[in-house]
Amino acid sequence: MNPRQLEKAWRALWMRAIARSLPGPRTVPPAWKASGRRTLFVRYERIGDMIMATGLIRVLAQAVAGHRVDVLANASTAPVLEGNPHVGRVFTIDRKSWSSYLTVGRQLRAQGYEVIVDGRINNPPIFTSTPLLMLASRAPFRIGVEGGNNDLIYNVRVRAYDRSTPYIEGSRSLAVPFGTDIDSVDWQPEIFLSVTERDAARVQWRAAARAGRKAMPDSDERRDQREGGGGKASSNAKRLLVNLSASEPKRRWPDDRFLEVLRYVRATYPQMPIVVIGLPREWESVQRVAALVNAHPVATPLLREALALVGTSDVVFTPDTSISHAASAFRKPSVVLLKRDHHPYAPYNIPGEVVFWDGNEIDSLPSNKVVSAVLGLVKNETQK
Numbered sequence: 379m380n381p382r383q384l385e386k387a388w389r390a391l392w393m394r395a396i397a398r399s400l401p402g403p404r405t406v407p408p409a410w411k412a413s414g415r416r417t418l419f420v421r422y423e424r425i426g427d428m429i430m431a432t433g434l435i436r437v438l439a440q441a442v443a444g445h446r447v448d449v450l451a452n453a454s455t456a457p458v459l460e461g462n463p464h465v466g467r468v469f470t471i472d473r474k475s476w477s478s479y480l481t482v483g484r485q486l487r488a489q490g491y492e493v494i495v496d497g498r499i500n501n502p503p504i505f506t507s508t509p510l511l512m513l514a515s516r517a518p519f520r521i522g523v524e525g526g527n528n529d530l531i532y533n534v535r536v537r538a539y540d541r542s543t544p545y546i547e548g549s550r551s552l553a554v555p556f557g558t559d560i561d562s563v564d565w566q567p568e569i570f571l572s573v574t575e576r577d578a579a580r581v582q583w584r585a586a587a588r589a590g591r592k593a594m595p596d597s598d599e600r601r602d603q604r605e606g607g608g609g610k611a612s613s614n615a616k617r618l619l620v621n622l623s624a625s626e627p628k629r630r631w632p633d634d635r636f637l638e639v640l641r642y643v644r645a646t647y648p649q650m651p652i653v654v655i656g657l658p659r660e661w662e663s664v665q666r667v668a669a670l671v672n673a674h675p676v677a678t679p680l681l682r683e684a685l686a687l688v689g690t691s692d693v694v695f696t697p698d699t700s701i702s703h704a705a706s707a708f709r710k711p712s713v714v715l716l717k718r719d720h721h722p723y724a725p726y727n728i729p730g731e732v733v734f735w736d737g738n739e740i741d742s743l744p745s746n747k748v749v750s751a752v753l754g755l756v757k758n759e760t761q762k
Contacts, residue, residue: 386504389504389506390504390527392506393504393505393506393509393527393530393531394530396506396509396510396513396531397509397530397531399513400509400512400513400520400531400533401516401517401518402517402518402519402520402533403518403533404533405533405535406519406533406534410519410534410555411555411556411557412441412442412492412493412519412521412534412555412556412557413441413442413556413557414441414442414443415442415443415492415493415519416442416443416444416489416490416491416492416493417438417442417443417447417448417491417492417493417494417495418447418448418449418450418486418489418491418493418494418495418515418517419431419434419435419438419447419448419449419450419494419495419497420449420450420494420495420496420497420498420508420511421449421450421451421455421497421498422450422451422452422455422470422471422473423452423455423498424454424455424625424700425454425455425458425681425700425703426699426700426702426703426723427455427497427498428451428455428458428459429458429567429569429700429703429704429706429707430545430546430549430567430703430706430723430726431497431549431567432458432459432462432464432567432568432569432707433546433564433565433566433567433568433726434497434546434549434550434552434553434565435447435449435462435464435465436464436564436568437553437556437558437563437565438495438552438553438556439464439465440464440563441553441556441557441558442493442556444466445464446463446464446465446466447464447465447466448465448466448467448468448469448489448491449465449466449467449468449469450468450469450470450471450482450486450511451468451469451470451471452470452471452472452473453470453472454681456468456470457680457681457682457685458569458681458685460570460682461570461571461572462568462569462570463570467489469482469485469486470482471511473507479507479510479511479514482511482514483510483511483514483515484514486511486514486515486517487514487515487516489515491515491517492517492518492519493517493519493520493521493534494511494512494515494517494519494520494521495521495522495552496508496520496521496522496532497549497552498522499522499523499538499539499545499548499549499551499552500539500541500545501522501523501528503526503527504527505527508531509531512531519533519534520532520533520534521534521535521536521552521555522534522535522536522552523535523536523537523538523539523551523552524536524537524538525538534555536551536552536554536555537551537554539551541722542722543722544722544723544724544726545722545723546565546567546726547565548722549565550565565726565727566706566707566709566726566727567703567706567707567726568707569685569689569704569707569708571682571685571686571689575682575683575685575686575689576686576689576690578683578686579683579686579687579689579690580690582653582674582676582687583617583651583653583674583690583691585674586617586651586652586653586673586674587649587651588674589651589652589668589672589673589674590615590648590649590650590651590652590672590673591649592672615647615649615650615651615760616650616692616693616756616759616760617650617651617652617653617690617691617692617693618643618650618651618652618653618691618692618693618694618695618756619652619653619655619687619688619691619693619694619695619696619701620636620640620652620653620654620655620667620673620695620696621654621655621656621684621694621695621696621697621699621701622636622654622655622656622660622663622664622667622697623655623656623657623660623697623699624697624698624699624740625698625699628738628739628740629697629698629699629715629717629739629740630697630740631697631715631740631743632741633663633666633667635743635745635748636667637667637670637671638745638749639695639745639748639749639752640652640667640670640671640673641670641671642749642752642753643671643752643753643756644671644672646753646756647756647760650756651674652668652671652672652673652674653673653674653675653676653687653691654667654668654673654674654675654676655675655676655677655678655684655687655701656677656678657677657678658677658678658679661675661677664676664677681700684701684704685704688701688704688705688708688710689704689708689710691710692710692711692759693710693711693712693713693730693755693756693759694710694711694712694713694730695712695713695752696712696713696714696715697714697715697716697740698714698715698716698717698720698723702714702716702724702725703725703726705725705728706725706726706727706728709728710728711728711729711730711755711758711759712725712728712729712730712755713730713731713732713733713748713751713752713755714730714731714732714733715733715735715740715743715748716732716733716734716735717734717735717736717740718734718735718736721734729755729758729759730751730755731751731754731755733747733748733751
C-alpha cells in the first residue's frame with residue numbers, strides 16, 4: 379500500500395470512529411422538523427462558496443429561532459457576512475491548525491446547537507473535518523446530502539446534488555427539513571455594504587470617470603459638455619468593473635486578450651468609467667492594462683473593497699472567481715469566463731453571458747467571443 383492509499387484508509391477509519399460517537403438518533407422520523415431550533419450553518423472553503431450560500435442562510439434564518447443563523451467560516455470568507463442581518467455569530471477556523479479546531483470545538487459546544495447544516499453538498503467520499511466539528515458541538519441533528527459515507531454522519535439526509543443543475547439550486551434541498559417550500563422563496567445570494575464602503579468605492583469610480591475623459595479627443599469632449607452628455611460619449615455611460623485575477627493560473631486569461639476586449643469597449647464608449655482590479659500580486663498587470671485603455675487601476679488587498687466596487691458598478695467582466703458570485707449577489711449584469719465543466723458555478727440568475735472555455739487552460743479561449751459578449755452586454759445596459 380502506497381502512502382496515499384494508507385492515508386485514505388486511515389482517514390476512512392477515523393471517519394467511521396467519529397460517526398459512531400456522534401450524538402442523536404441514526405435517522406429521524408419523516409415528520410421531524412428543524413424549524414424553530416437553534417442552528418449552525420457550516421461552510422468554510424472558498425469566498426465564492428460563502429457568497430453562494432448567503433441565499434440559503436437567509437432562507438434558514440427565516441425558519442429558525444431568533445431569525446438568525448450562526449455560521450462557521452474561515453478568516454478569508456467571514457468578511458462576506460459583514461452587515462448581514464440574517465447572520466448571528468460567526469466562528470472562524472484555521473483548517474491548518476489543530477489548536478484552532480480545539481478552540482472552535484469548545485465554542486460550538488458551549489452554544490448548545492440543536493441543528494448543524496453542512497452547506498457543502500459535494501463532499502468527497504472521505505471527509506473528517508466537518509464530522510469532527512459536529513462531534514465537538516454535540517448537536518443531535520445534522521443535516522446534509524445523502525449517499526455513501528455521508529449516511530454515516532448525517533441523520534437528517536436530503537436529496538443528493540445533481541451536478542446538471544446550478545449549485546445554488548442544488549443547495550435548496552438543505553432547507554427542506556425546515557419546512558420550507560423551496561419553490562416559493564428567493565435563492566439569490568446577497569451581500570450588504572455599509573455607507574462608508576459605498577462612499578469609498580464611489581471615490582474610485584470618480585477617478586475612473588476622469589481617466590475615461592482623457593480618452594476623448596478635445597473636440598469630442600467639448601461637444602459632449604455643450605450637448606449635456608449626449609451622443610457616444612454620454613455621461614450616462616455605465617460603470618464597467620474588470621477583474622483580471624483568477625484563483626488558479628490555468629484560469630487566468632492573458633493580459634493582451636483583456637486589452638483587446640477593453641480597447642473595443644473604449645473605442646465604442648470613449649467616456650465609460652472603467653475600473654481594473656486584481657490581487658495585490660498582480661498589481662503590475664492591473665496598472666499596465668488600465669493605463670493602456672485609460673481606465674483606473676485599483677489594487678484590492680481587502681475583500682470588502684473589492685465587493686464594494688462590484689456593488690457600485692453597472693457591468694462586471696471577470697474570469698471564474700468570487701467576483702462573479704459577488705456580481706450575482708448585487709444583481710449586476712456580467713460577462714464571466716468559465717470552464718465548461720464548472721457550469722454549475724456560473725453566477726446565479728443575473729443578466730449577461732457566460733463565455734465557456736474548454737480544455738485544461740483558459741488560453742484556449744479566443745478574444746473575439748469575449749469582445750462580442752462584453753460589447754453586447756454594455757450596449758444592452760446602456761440602452762435601458
